[in-house]
Amino acid sequence: MSTRVVRHIGELITNDPSVGDGTKVGRIRDAALVVDEARVLWSGPDREAPAADEMIDAGGAAVIPGFVDSHTHVIFAGERSDEFEARMAGVAYDGGGIARTVSATRAASRDVLRSQSVERVDDLRSGGVTTFEVKSGYALTVDGERELLELAGELSDEVTFLGAHVVPEEFHHDRDGYVALVAGPMLQACAPRATWADVFCDRGAFDVDETRHILSRARELGLGLRLHANQLADIGAIALAVELDCASADHCTHVSDGDVELLASSSTVATLLPGAEFSTRSTYPSARRLLDAGVCVSLATDCNPGTSYVTSMSFVIALAVREMGMSVDEAVWSSTRGGATALRRDDIGHLSIGARADFVVLDAPRAAHLAYRPGSSMVARTYRAKR
Ligand code: NIG
Ligand code: FE
Numbered sequence: 147m148s149t150r151v152v153r154h155i156g157e158l159i160t161n162d163p164s165v166g167d168g169t170k171v172g173r174i175r176d177a178a179l180v181v182d183e184a185r186v187l188w189s190g191p192d193r194e195a196p197a198a199d200e201m202i203d204a205g206g207a208a209v210i211p212g213f214v215d216s217h218t219h220v221i222f223a224g225e226r227s228d229e230f231e232a233r234m235a236g237v238a239y240d241g242g243g244i245a246r247t248v249s250a251t252r253a254a255s256r257d258v259l260r261s262q263s264v265e266r267v268d269d270l271r272s273g274g275v276t277t278f279e280v281k282s283g284y285a286l287t288v289d290g291e292r293e294l295l296e297l298a299g300e301l302s303d304e305v306t307f308l309g310a311h312v313v314p315e316e317f318h319h320d321r322d323g324y325v326a327l328v329a330g331p332m333l334q335a336c337a338p339r340a341t342w343a344d345v346f347c348d349r350g351a352f353d354v355d356e357t358r359h360i361l362s363r364a365r366e367l368g369l370g371l372r373l374h375a376n377q378l379a380d381i382g383a384i385a386l387a388v389e390l391d392c393a394s395a396d397h398c399t400h401v402s403d404g405d406v407e408l409l410a411s412s413s414t415v416a417t418l419l420p421g422a423e424f425s426t427r428s429t430y431p432s433a434r435r436l437l438d439a440g441v442c443v444s445l446a447t448d449c450n451p452g453t454s455y456v457t458s459m460s461f462v463i464a465l466a467v468r469e470m471g472m473s474v475d476e477a478v479w480s481s482t483r484g485g486a487t488a489l490r491r492d493d494i495g496h497l498s499i500g501a502r503a504d505f506v507v508l509d510a511p512r513a514a515h516l517a518y519r520p521g522s523s524m525v526a527r528t529y530r531a532k533r
Pocket of ligand 2: 217219374448450
């Protein structure tokens, strides 16, 4: 395998506390990084850089691990900008618009869905994302959800079944029937095509008992668990995520003191999605409160047409720092290694020796520019290891 050395890195963030300045982000100034086509081979001071087959001159720019976006809904048809405008005029988000995207997605051909989804994936990638999770959830029929997962599998190897996104219109008079469909034939058809199962456990979506039933069945079929938890109201979803040992409780917009304690003593990551608070004009959760209690925090885009039509992790970092009390280092860690932890992966999200060679060269000398210059793409080039 051919090797490559990246020289003259102004600031290298490795997320390996055993190297560099000894902080959680393992920062090395005036650094070099050596990789082959798949893995990281070496990192250290530039003056000690070993030779390699190819040399890339970073010219003093910062290098960070590729972003790991652990929560997206990039497969959908249509758009809902009218809802966004209404929200900016004071209308609250209640999840009702999901049905409109379900109609548009059901009506779209597979080719149209694929090409529109690929465009969003290209946006993620050009913004430095090297791994992303993608959910179903906009078909809500057995065949439709299975097809969305097939398409998701073409785009990513982190695929999540979200048949329990909302109760579709045709089941409005039989919600128990829909829960039984999801927990039975739909999961049976979808489990072989997914890694994860998720439920929108919230006011207006699925309650704690329905969610427990669906996710328990998903676990029996071998899926890992994650949860949309307490985005709109505190209905006990975070406690359920911890009870079920979900890899991640996502949103956590409404968090009680008890939830903070439960999360801190669990291996469930709190994935914060500030694009959703931004786009629904909601109060941001305090990342500071979670971090100070010892909770592992991840950041993700939640890219979807309703609450967060966001494909930029740089923008998410800027929001996290400005609005949720995170330091730049914390936000960079949470959008890389935090995302990996939320996907229970230890081969990505960091640049320790042996990690996947997924990294981003920024168009800036320090990673702080990700938050300091919001609205600009600070990503010069994304390198993704061979899979
Ligand atoms: O994560 N809250 C549930 N699901 C999405 C929104 C989906 C939509 O509005 O289309 C979310 O925010
Ligand atoms: Fe979501």
